[in-house]
Amino acid sequence: MFQRVVQKSARSAGRLQLQAPRSSRSSRTLHTTPRRCNASLNSTATSFIRSHDKLASVENTPYFIDNAFKQSAATGAQLVDVHDPATNELVTRVPQMTRDELEATIASAAKAYPAWKNTSIMARQQIMFKFVALIRENWDRLASSIVLEQGKTFADARGDVLRGLQVAEAACGAPELLKGEVLEVAKDMETRSYREPLGVVAAICPFNFPAMIPLWSIPIACVTGNTLVIKPSERDPGAALILAELAREAGLPDGVLNIVHGTHDTVNFLLEHEDIKAISFVGGNKAGEYIFSKGSALGKRVQANLGAKNHAVALPDCDKNHFINSVIGAAFGAAGQRCMALSVVVLVGETQSWLPELVEASKKLSVNGGFIEGSDLGPVITPHSKARIESLIQSAADEGATIALDGRGFKPADPAFAAGNWVAPTIISDVKTDMTCYTEEIFGPVLVCVQADSLDEAVELINRNPYGNGTAVFTRSGAAAERFRRTIEAGQVGINVPIPVPLPMFSFTGNKKSVAAGGASTFYGRPGINFYTQQKTVTALWKSEDVVAKKADVSMPTQS
Structure with a gap:
């Protein structure tokens, strides 16, 4: 235990x-x-x-407005039940907030914006320093909330918090990233550039990273002078609420950060409200493409990270033990509910004979409740997710693939977990690229195995896939790794690294259908600062000589 x-x-x-x-x-x-x-x-x-x-x-679950938690007036069918995925026992109910409540949160953010915008960057930075310290102090508390509502193991939940914490730490360096430029463009004339906040912005977060994704927005949006409205997933809102509490303790003024709840109605409210200047979204393609299209059509700035089908290539010269351990961890960690999970492995040449070892190593993983010591992966988020994953596994068998390791029907030894949403590690081999298990994002602990005869064939296979979040190659050859890097069409590339998500001094760089508009507006790092700010240039003339012009110059200025 x-x-x-x-x-x-x-x-x-x-x-x-x-x-x-x-x-x-x-x-x-x-x-x-x-x-x-x-x-x-x-x-x-x-x-x-x-x-x-x-x-x-x-x-x-309360909402958060003016630095206070308040209960919604929602009742009955307007409440969404949240269950512990390991037991399906009820842990909270999340409201579809009323229109008046939603309006009040936007009004709070709008009211707070002028004063927050005019707060010095050094003062905002000091609050961010305190916020970082409080997240560290509450690290395990945040992880506990994630285990309870989302189902991750405690160790994996701590990693969820850490990757968000790193973004908050990097945001403390915002003064460096917000510096403008100046150039003397003519005698006595200079042009300066400034980065200014957008105003009231919103973030719509997914269920799979309840702490990390809110922390992709809170630190950067707030330190740059915006006020923020977050809609956490209705499936696991607890971590976002804790973060709001910590932001308040760190010194964020009333209205700078607000938390709202709901499903489609709340999303549409945020998209349509004229005071919302930008939307940040992480989630599936169907919702993300809708949010990007509608938000953009309404004149909002939108960044959206969508679905994925990430491939790992195994070349015969790679370190076999490292490859097997890396792929198992990246495929089955978080029960496969990561947009950067390695869900497809491309076995090149003789590595196709490694499949039995991959299966045997996967069998050793411990599937159990997230609070149970030694658990490697927990349940999936809901019974509906479990049913969908199992149907996709069955589709593979129906379409002629081989279920080399079947995780359906798994039950932990403890009867207390009998009602949980369990799917154990599953490996599907003999897969063709037109099979449903390959073309759809499974988002569960399922590894699909395809074959290729060469590195070039593997690259061609991957590049035909419409998604482009991440990929990895396992090899000891620098030449092979460099060829892979140059020819692969994915935003985040790992060389002997299974989940190559960059740290916050860079940015999340998926492409193709994995990111709306091909990744034009990416998360955190300098691109994150750019997303939450707009440029202003000011050209000023300060005559050095004390003269009074005898005649106005009415010709087009040449600035020469």
Whole structure:
């Protein structure tokens, strides 16, 4: 069972106290407060849920406006049930907020914008420093919320938080990225460029990274002077709420960050509201293409990271053990619910004989509740996701592929998890590129194996795929790696690296159908700063001589 020794901060005493480890199945520590919020908010940095036990009480998830949590007036069918994916026990209910409530959050952000825009970059940077420190302090608390609502293992959930934390850390360097340019373009005349915020912006987040994706927006949007409205996934909103609480504690003024809830109605509200100047979206192609098209048509700036079908190429000269371990981790981590998961492996030449070893190594992974110590992957997010994944596995068999490892029907040994959304690692071989299991994004712990006779054939196969998020090649040959790099059509390339997502000093660089408009507006790094700001150039003339012109010059200025 997941046990943990935590350090409990005794701020009033100015010292650290140790809390003894305990069985996560037998007890849970909940921080009780007078407010009625969901389990994620009824917690502290050192006191949070550590097990999959049924909650004693279930509360609705609040929204966040003017630095306060408020309960929506939504009732009945306007509430979306959120379940622990490991048990399908109810953990909270998420409202489809009313029109008036949504309007109020936008009004709050709009009201806060002028003062926040005029807050100095150094003051905004100091708040970001504090925000980073608070995320680190609440790291395990955030991870716990992710395990409870999304289903990841605790270790993987901590990684979710870390990759978002790194974006927040990089955002502390915004003063360097916001510096303008100046050039003396003529005698006594200079042109300066400035980067200014857009205004009220919005972010629509997916279920698979409940902390990381909000943190792709909160630090950059806010440090550049915008005010932000976030809609977390209705499937797992807890981490976003904790981040809002931490941003408030760090010193973000009222209205700078707001959290709204809902499904299609809320998305359309954000797209249509005239005060929203930009939309950031991460999710599937159907929703993303709709958001990009509608938002752009309404004059909004939109960045959208969409679906994927990421390939790994195994060349015969590669380190076989490293390749097998890398592909297994990248294919089955987070139960395959990553847009950068390696969902296809291209076995070149003699590496096709490595399939049995790949299968045997995959069988050793532990599939269990995320709070259980030693778990390698947890459940998928919902029963609907499980059913969809299993139907795609069946389609492969129906279309002539071989199910080399079948993860359907898996049940953990603990009967408490009998109702969970379990799909164990699955490997499908003898796959052709016209099969449904290849053409569709499965988004589950399923690895599809195709064959190629050469590196060039593998590259041609990958380039025919409409997606272009990421890819990897495993080889000891520098020449082969360089040929792959030059000829492959994917935005993020790994050489012996299975998930080549760059750190925040670069940017998320998917392309083709994986990113709306081919990746013109990418996330974090300098492109993220550019997305959340607009340029202004000012050309000024300051005459150095003290003269009064005898006659106005009415010809076109040449600036020479």
